[in-house]
Amino acid sequence: MEKVFKISSKSLIISISLVFLSFLLSIGLGAAKIPPWEIINLFIYYFSENQGQIEINKINQIIIFEWRLPRFCLGFLVGASLAIAGCGFQGVFKNPLADPFLLGSAAGAGLGVTLIIVYNINFSFFIINSVQIGAFIGALGAVMCAAFISINAGKTIPSLLLAGVATAAFLTSCQTYFMHKYYSSMQEIYSWIIGRLLTSGWDEVITITPYFLICFLIIYLFRKELDLLRLSEDEARMLGGNPNITYFIVLTASSLLTAVAVSLSGLIAFVGLVIPHIVRLTVSSSYRVMIPLSALVGGAFLTFADTFSRIVISPAELPIGIVTAFIGAPFFAFLLKASKGSF
Amino acid sequence: MGYKAKDLTVYINNINIIDKISFDFPSGSYVSIIGPNGAGKTTLLKTLAGLLNYKGSLSINNQNVKELFKNSNNFNCAYVPQIIGIPEGMSLIEYIFLGRNSFTNWFLSENKKDYDIVEEALNKLNLGSKKNQLVKSLSGGEMQRATLARALAQQANLLLLDEPTSSLDFARTQDFYKLITNLNKDLKLTIFLSTHDINSISRYSEYVIALKEGKNVFSGHINEILNEVFLSELYETKLKKIITEDGYSLFF
Numbered sequence: 001m002e003k004v005f006k007i008s009s010k011s012l013i014i015s016i017s018l019v020f021l022s023f024l025l026s027i028g029l030g031a032a033k034i035p036p037w038e039i040i041n042l043f044i045y046y047f048s049e050n051q052g053q054i055e056i057n058k059i060n061q062i063i064i065f066e067w068r069l070p071r072f073c074l075g076f077l078v079g080a081s082l083a084i085a086g087c088g089f090q091g092v093f094k095n096p097l098a099d100p101f102l103l104g105s106a107a108g109a110g111l112g113v114t115l116i117i118v119y120n121i122n123f124s125f126f127i128i129n130s131v132q133i134g135a136f137i138g139a140l141g142a143v144m145c146a147a148f149i150s151i152n153a154g155k156t157i158p159s160l161l162l163a164g165v166a167t168a169a170f171l172t173s174c175q176t177y178f179m180h181k182y183y184s185s186m187q188e189i190y191s192w193i194i195g196r197l198l199t200s201g202w203d204e205v206i207t208i209t210p211y212f213l214i215c216f217l218i219i220y221l222f223r224k225e226l227d228l229l230r231l232s233e234d235e236a237r238m239l240g241g242n243p244n245i246t247y248f249i250v251l252t253a254s255s256l257l258t259a260v261a262v263s264l265s266g267l268i269a270f271v272g273l274v275i276p277h278i279v280r281l282t283v284s285s286s287y288r289v290m291i292p293l294s295a296l297v298g299g300a301f302l303t304f305a306d307t308f309s310r311i312v313i314s315p316a317e318l319p320i321g322i323v324t325a326f327i328g329a330p331f332f333a334f335l336l337k338a339s340k341g342s343f
Numbered sequence: 344m345g346y347k348a349k350d351l352t353v354y355i356n357n358i359n360i361i362d363k364i365s366f367d368f369p370s371g372s373y374v375s376i377i378g379p380n381g382a383g384k385t386t387l388l389k390t391l392a393g394l395l396n397y398k399g400s401l402s403i404n405n406q407n408v409k410e411l412f413k414n415s416n417n418f419n420c421a422y423v424p425q426i427i428g429i430p431e432g433m434s435l436i437e438y439i440f441l442g443r444n445s446f447t448n449w450f451l452s453e454n455k456k457d458y459d460i461v462e463e464a465l466n467k468l469n470l471g472s473k474k475n476q477l478v479k480s481l482s483g484g485e486m487q488r489a490t491l492a493r494a495l496a497q498q499a500n501l502l503l504l505d506e507p508t509s510s511l512d513f514a515r516t517q518d519f520y521k522l523i524t525n526l527n528k529d530l531k532l533t534i535f536l537s538t539h540d541i542n543s544i545s546r547y548s549e550y551v552i553a554l555k556e557g558k559n560v561f562s563g564h565i566n567e568i569l570n571e572v573f574l575s576e577l578y579e580t581k582l583k584k585i586i587t588e589d590g591y592s593l594f595f
C-alpha cells in the first residue's frame with residue numbers, strides 16, 4: 001500500500017525549487033544585477049577555507065551579505081510565519097475564510113503602531129524598536145481581548161470568531177480616530193499598514209527566528225490533532241484527540257507568529273489566507289503535509305513579491321502588501337476555478 | 344464482566360437528561376437503544392463513550408468508564424455520531440487511518456502494523472477499490488461502512504452508533520444491519536446502537552434499552568418488548584403487529 005499523509009517527492013522538489021528560485025531572484029535583482037553564477041561563487045567564497053584562491057567582486061559581496069540576504073531571510077521567515085499561522089487558524093476554525101488576522105491581530109497591531117507614531121514614542125529594547133514593540137503588543141493584546149470576551153461567552157469556537165470580529169471593528173475605529181485627529185501622521189501610518197520589508201542588517205532576522213522555530217515546531221507537533229479536528233469534535237475525542245488543548249496551543253502559537261510577523265513587516269495581507277489553500281488544492285488537505293509545505297511556499301511567495309516590489313518601479317519600491325494581493329489574487333482565482341467545487 | 348449501569352444520571356446545562364437508569368449486559372452484546380425523540384438515546388451513547396459527566400455508576404468489565412478509557416491501552420471505544428464529519432479533500436484511506444491516531448505518537452508516523460490493520464479493515468468492509476476516493480464522493484451506505492472500517496482500524500472493543508441508518512434507503516439499511524451483526528458475531532464486538540427502526544432490530548438485535556423522557560422503561564432481552572401494548576405506550580401512538588412468514592415481528 002502506498003504511504004498516506006506523506007509529502008510526495010514531486011511536491012517537495014517543486015517547493016524547494018521555488019524557494020531556490022526566489023532566493024536567486026531576490027539576491028540577484030535590484031539596482032545592481034548579480035548573475036546566478038556569481039551569487040553561487042560568492043557563497044562558495046564565503047564558506048570556503050581557501051578564500052585567497054577565489055576571485056570575487058567585493059561590492060557585490062557587501063550588497064549580498066549585508067543587504068539582500070538579510071532581506072531575503074526576513075521575507076522568507078515572515079511569509080512562512082504567516083502561512084503557518086494561516087494553517088493554524090484554518091485548522092481550528094474549520095473556515096475557509098480564516099486567516100492569521102481573524103482574531104483582531106491586524107487591527108490591534110495597527111492601533112499599536114498608530115499610537116506609537118502619533119505620540120512620537122521613540123525607544124528601543126535591545127534590537128527591537130518602538131514601532132515593532134507597539135505592533136507586537138497591539139496584535140497580542142487584541143487576540144487576548146477576543147479570547148477574554150469568548151471565555152465569558154461560553155468558550156465556543158463560534159463565539160471566539162465573533163469576538164475577534166467585534167474586537168477588530170472596535171480597534172479599527174480607535175485607530176481611524178487617531179489617524180484623523182493626527183492627520184499629519186497619516187502617511188507614515190498608512191505606509192506601515194500596507195506592509196513593507198525593511199531590514200537594517202540582520203537585526204530583524206535575529207528577532208523573528210526564535211519565534212518562528214518554536215512556533216513552527218509547536219504547530220507542526222499538532223498536525224495530527226488538526227487532521228482529527230476535520231471530523232466532528234466528539235469523533236476527534238474518541239480517536240484520541242484533545243480539541244480544547246489543540247485550540248488553545250495552536251491559536252496561541254499562531255497568534256504569536258502573526259504578532260511577530262506584523263511587527264516586522266506591517267500588515268501583509270493575503271499570504272496567510274491563500275498559501276494554505278494553494279497547498280490544500282494542489283497537494284494535500286492533510287495538515288501533516290500542509291504545514292511544512294505552506295512554510296516553504298509562503299516564504300518563497302513573499303520573497304518573490306518583495307523582489308517584484310523592489311524592481312517594478314525601481315529605484316522606488318512598491319508596498320509589498322499591494323504586490324502580494326496583485327499577484328496572488330488572480331492566481332488564486334485561477335486555482336479556485338480549477339478546483340471545481342472543492343470549497 | 345460486562346456493561347453495567349446503576350442509577351446512571353446525566354445533567355446537561357443543569358437539565359436532567361438521563362434519570363437513574365440501570366442495565367446489565369454481558370460483553371459482546373448487541374444492544375439497541377430505542378425511545379421517542381428527546382428520550383436521551385444520544386446522551387446515553389455519549390455517556391457510554393466517556394464524553395459526558397455522570398452520577399451513579401457506569402462500568403465496563405468492572406472498571407469505571409472514564410478510568411478505563413484514560414488508562415487502558417487495550418480497550419478502545421468507537422463512537423459514530425448521527426451527523427458524521429465529512430472532511431473536505433480527505434481520501435477514504437486517510438479517513439480510515441485516523442482510526443490509528445491513538446496508536447501513533449507526536450513524532451512518529453504509522454508503521455507497517457498500522458498499514459496492515461487498515462488494509463484488513465478496508466477489505467473486511469469491501470472498500471478496497473474505493474480507498475483513494477474522496478470521502479465526500481462516497482454514497483451514504485459507503486460512508487457508513489467507512490465509519491465501521493475506521494472503528495476496526497481503531498481495534499475497537501465497543502462500538503457506539505447513533506441512528507446509523509437514518510439516512511439510508513431500505514436495502515442499504517438491511518445490508519448495514521447484517522454487516523454489524525456479522526461484526527458482532529465474528530469479532531465479539533459489543534454494539535450499542537440507537538434507532539427508531541423497531542422492525543430491523545427485532546431481526547438483528549439481542550438486547551434492548553427502552554428510554555422515555557430520560558427514564559429507563561425497560562432493559563433486557565428484545566423479545567420481551569415486541570408487543571403492541573409496550574411499544575404503543577412507549578411511542579404514544581397506536582401500533583399494530585403482524586408476524587412475518589419467517590417468524591419475525593413487524594410493527595406499523
